[in-house]
Amino acid sequence: xxxIDKNTKIIIxxxxxxxxxxxxxxxxxxxAKVVAGVTPGKGGTKVxxxxxxxxxxxxxxxxxxxxxxxxxxxxxxxxxxEALENGIKLIYILTEHVPKHDEMEMYANAKRMGxxxxxxxxxxxxxxxxxxxxxxPNHIFKKGDVAVVSxxxxxxxEIVKAxxxxxxGQSTVIxxxxxxxxxxxxxxxxxxxxxxxxxxTVVLVGEIGGTAEEDAAAYIKRGFGKKVVAYIAGxxxxxxxxxxxxxxxxxxxKGTADxxxxxxxxxxxxxxxxxxxxxxxxxx
Numbered sequence: 001x002x003x004i005d006k007n008t009k010i011i012i013x014x015x016x017x018x019x020x021x022x023x024x025x026x027x028x029x030x031x032a033k034v035v036a037g038v039t040p041g042k043g044g045t046k047v048x049x050x051x052x053x054x055x056x057x058x059x060x061x062x063x064x065x066x067x068x069x070x071x072x073x074x075x076x077x078x079x080x081x082e083a084l085e086n087g088i089k090l091i092y093i094l095t096e097h098v099p100k101h102d103e104m105e106m107y108a109n110a111k112r113m114g115x116x117x118x119x120x121x122x123x124x125x126x127x128x129x130x131x132x133x134x135x136x137p138n139h140i141f142k143k144g145d146v147a148v149v150s151x152x153x154x155x156x157x158e159i160v161k162a163x164x165x166x167x168x169g170q171s172t173v174i175x176x177x178x179x180x181x182x183x184x185x186x187x188x189x190x191x192x193x194x195x196x197x198x199x200x201t202v203v204l205v206g207e208i209g210g211t212a213e214e215d216a217a218a219y220i221k222r223g224f225g226k227k228v229v230a231y232i233a234g235x236x237x238x239x240x241x242x243x244x245x246x247x248x249x250x251x252x253x254k255g256t257a258d259x260x261x262x263x264x265x266x267x268x269x270x271x272x273x274x275x276x277x278x279x280x281x282x283x284x
Contacts, residue, residue: 002147002172002192002199003090003116004066004131006031011056011064011088013038013079014071015047019094023070023135024048030132035062038082056086066090068124068133076120077102084115092133093119093177103181110183117183123153123175136160136173144169145198146282149189150205151176151212152233159205159231159275166279171198178207186216190224201227201282204269208234209255217263229281230264231272232257 010027014020015037024034025048036059037047043054053059056067067083069076069091076098083091091110098120110117118125124134128143137157142164150156156175163170174189176182186204193199206213213232220228234257261271270281 002127002174002189002196003125004127004133006130007033008066008090008131008133009033009035009062009064010066010068010131010133011036011038011059011062011083012050013056013067013069013083015039015050015052016042016045017070019135020068020070021047023068023094024050026135026138027068027132030126030138031129032131032133035059035064056082056088060086064088066133067092069093070095073097073099077106080106081109084109084113088115090116090133091118091183092124093117093121094124094135095119096121096179098179100179100181103179107181107183118174119177119179119182121179122177122182123156125172125174126170127172128170134175136175140164141173142167142169143171145171145200146203147171147189147193147196147199147201148173148203148205149176149186150174151178151207152205153178155205155231155233155275159203159278162276162279163203163282166283168279168282171196180210186212187219190216190219190228193226194224199226201229203278203282204228204230204264206230206232206260208232208257208260211255213260214263217260217267217269220264220269221267227282228267228269229272229278230269231275231278232260232264
């Protein structure tokens with residue numbers, strides 16, 4: 001497993017909001033160890049029987065190591081730095097529409113401090129039968145040895161369910177986030193899974209825009225040592241049209257579905273035509 005396990009102590013910054021309240025309940029049902037919530041002015045209350053504190057410092061005695069940030073976009077950066085300054089080692093940001101300059105500042109500081117930053121604008125991370133931080137549906141998972149790394153939230157769920165229905169369990173499932181600036185890349189995750197004894201196969205779920213898939217392909221080509229299959233969303237996108245996520249921007253001939261598929265194929269990665277084809281490619 002990668003990054004989290006059943007012992008990971010999680011706080012939720014913004015637990016009293018609709019998203020924080022609903023998803024904290026689902027995380028608890030999944031078995032995640034949610035030890036506290038943080039909402040300024042709401043200290044002393046409880047949400048889903050989880051104690052709420054005014055600040056991250058106020059719950060330091062619980063020794064949390066991970067945080068889920070679910071606060072309005074203008075306040076995400078402040079929440080991030082509050083978690084960072086209080087020793088949180090993994091920070092997942094659910095919030096979308098975070099200002100790009102805030103994302104750049106958070107990314108730079110996470111790298112400098114050696115913090116794991118997941119998101120913004122992604123579904124989080126799930127390790128079946130261990131823990132979950134984020135918004136992925138509980139019922140689709142099955143424990144196994146297939147890791148899934150995705151830039152698309154909805155496609156993550158569709159592909160995980162297809163794997164589970166085919167009897168293929170998952171080791172770790174992580175959504176990187178759809179924004180132009182996110183904490184982790186396919187390359188970062190391949191390096192993690194290369195040495196993960198619980199992972200034998202990796203599924204990359206990419207989309208048009210950026211060069212993350214091409215970078216991953218170059219790394220795989222140099223000798224990753226485990227089976228990789230992929231799916232690229234956006235094959236039918238009209239040339240020159242910006243699609244969906246802020247990260248889906250095509251420039252200078254790179255970032256197209258064709259360029260990504262060609263790079264992956266050249267690295268020996270089979271690319272599925274449809275999401276449901278992935279289990280067949282793994283078993284093939």
